[in-house]
Amino acid sequence: xxxxTAIIKPYKVEDVRSSLDAIGVTGMTMTEVKGYxxxxxxxELYRGAEYTIDFLPKIKIEIAIGDEMVDQVKSAIIDAAGxxxxxxxxxxxxxxxxxxxxxxxxxxxxxx
Numbered sequence: 001x002x003x004x005t006a007i008i009k010p011y012k013v014e015d016v017r018s019s020l021d022a023i024g025v026t027g028m029t030m031t032e033v034k035g036y037x038x039x040x041x042x043x044e045l046y047r048g049a050e051y052t053i054d055f056l057p058k059i060k061i062e063i064a065i066g067d068e069m070v071d072q073v074k075s076a077i078i079d080a081a082g083x084x085x086x087x088x089x090x091x092x093x094x095x096x097x098x099x100x101x102x103x104x105x106x107x108x109x110x111x112x
Contacts, residue, residue, distance in 0.1 A: 005062050009059070009083075012081040015081065029061070032060075035058055070093060
């Protein structure tokens with residue numbers, strides 16, 4: 001089992017969700033986060049004063065899936081969230097040791 005964590009631009013959320021629905025992903029967790037990478041933020045003018053915005057708004061999506069779907073999920077996210085411009089985001093793939101569904105006590109693949 002794997003945990004896919006994707007950091008994407010906020011306006012790409014619906015495109016990514018639709019793309020993942022189309023390949024059969026049944027659930028995900030989404031969190032509004034702020035951060036920066038190579039992009040290093042940007043400056044904005046507000047009422048004549050210049051402000052540096054270091055942390056940019058992003059969306060973190062977490063998806064627990066079976067090993068066989070990793071490549072499909074990565075491709076779906078890249079296709080839906082990618083624009084070819086700086087700041088498109090990142091995808092992290094981690095191994096999950098165990099999953100337990102609290103309501104039923106099911107474990108691992110049955111709990112996803």
